[in-house]
Amino acid sequence: MVSERGLEVLRVIVQDYVASREPVGSKSIVDRYGFGVSAATIRNDMAALEEDGLIAAPHTSSGRVPTDKGYRMFVDHLAEIRPMTPAQRQAIQTFLGESADLDDVLTRTVRMLSQLTNQVALVQVPVLPRSRVRHVELVPLSPTRLLVVLITDAGHVDQRTVEVPHEAAPLDEEALADLRARLNTVLVGRLLSETPPLLTDLAATVPPARRPVLERVTDVIAAQVDDRRQDRLVISGAANLARTEKDFPGSILPVLEAIEEQVVLLRLFSEMELDSRGVSVSIGRENASLGLGEASILAGGYRSPAGTLGHVGVLGPTRMDYSGNIAAVRAVARYLSKLLGDD
Amino acid sequence: MVSERGLEVLRVIVQDYVASREPVGSKSIVDRYGFGVSAATIRNDMAALEEDGLIAAPHTSSGRVPTDKGYRMFVDHLAEIRPMTPAQRQAIQTFLGESADLDDVLTRTVRMLSQLTNQVALVQVPVLPRSRVRHVELVPLSPTRLLVVLITDAGHVDQRTVEVPHEAAPLDEEALADLRARLNTVLVGRLLSETPPLLTDLAATVPPARRPVLERVTDVIAAQVDDRRQDRLVISGAANLARTEKDFPGSILPVLEAIEEQVVLLRLFSEMELDSRGVSVSIGRENASLGLGEASILAGGYRSPAGTLGHVGVLGPTRMDYSGNIAAVRAVARYLSKLLGDD
DNA sequence: GATTAGCAGTCAATCCGATCGAGTGCCAGC
């Protein structure tokens, strides 16, 4: 059974180990923190912690190192979230404040977060099925090609070109205007997720000669909606992996692969439940199935009044500064909510 | 002075070393390639090669390793470009053939190239100053906000929102249509690089009440042009760096940093002159100033009939398969030219 | 019962020396 003091011991072991990457011994603990007891007593506490699987000794006679379970305990019960310094708040404000479009906001955000944490930072591009169509635009590129532009709520614009089938009547400006008007009437204000059936209904209302063209256009719009449904991540700070290389006893290869694969990380994001503090933590072997058994991921959500827009997060070795990083993720997520929420 | 055979020796040293990462000795050369002479003779040739700085011995008594200069000689005079296998050509065709929009083409291209070479692949997003304005669209988002969409030649769409200043007259649909028409009349068909002066001229022609709005809009268009002017890279295969880690005796950190910094690589791209084979190679210390002293970069250009659109390239350790990678870069660059050229 | 001091034991890390072997440089002879 682990005593009250035992938990304090665990806390300092995590802190010291994170700070120095050295296994920490009983003597160094009393030297540095006192505790008003002798090293032997600390050793007894450590034996209890080890019994419970919270710490482990790399070899028979060396200091102790937190296990994944130990980090979990630390994160859930021991860590006090160190609030951002005013300087850091300021940095976030000014750095993100002057952004222009969505891409720009996301890029700056992810850079900011990776600098704040010295880890790999991830920001999920807002998911669109929840957003609404704002405008559809058709632009003739040539007699046989058409550019379809889809503009949504969140300020997102997506474009794609269509070949107009030969057998179709050639496109004059008038026909185009008609088509454009019809599309906008039907679609504007609708949720993206609602569009596919609306499009098929629309086909019935146009003169047969125009159908082939319409069909191509609606196909493309459907494809746009569909493509956007699969989320994307914006990532920054991969170089930090090389800096923390020592903390990946295996290799950073699987981590780099996960970053390129995005899919894995997105799944992880979607599966993580946010705890009371608004940030969720997945530690070490908890991710083993994804090849990330030596990594931890922190995730926070950002949302508009309408609902969750996406996640922001941080990826790094299990030996990371959880207190600071949780605070950073939370601060950035909040700021992003404010920025994108009151649109 | 290096003899004819000496150059052959250099070639096999490069080949063997690239294949095995082992310094190659005189005996292993005669064992594997014969040459009709004894090991001692090869040693004499090697002494000459070393004299010329083309190879070096890591320690007094070990085999030889190519120097940067040796690789340079190999690339310029010794390497025969191994043509792509039919299977590889096929792969490029099918993989890139079914792409939709520009982003998609670039993403697929860069993935393809990194798989083909097992290195980090880079594709430069086409530079826009050479492309022309196809259409400008203004979409009202709210009484005080406007979305400005700029569509260009290469199928690129760029969007940004503007706050309409309070003191300005509120925007009705008519005023908007007028503004839209004016902008399109002036800009459509023009090179992006020509737009800024045209925009300032335009201001004089609108009624004063509309000027503040116009000003905001033109500011934004100018900013869009400007942002696009700074090139971007699409990158894939960073995980391959971890695989070739052994070949970066220092660390892969500076390389990862360069990848994130893009700027450095873009400068490099722009400075590299393409040789007769259409691919340019920068080796090892030739890049030392950029922190890439242990890396080599291959670059090829892709172009439309109108001119160069951008570069594609590969980044990896100096110890790489130059023959194969040059062929891959060339093939991909050509294919990209074909795909984007006949737009 | 919790704490402590003290002691024996363990094991990674480090150093040292011996040995091995791949590969060179050089020279004398063809």
Next chain:
DNA sequence: GCTGGCACTCGATCGGATTGACTGCTAATC
């Protein structure tokens, strides 16, 4: 110009000894 042969160099590898940082345990103490 080529070759065979020999001495030499030096990294890599191994075993053994030493060191030092820890722990675990026990017996004494508060």
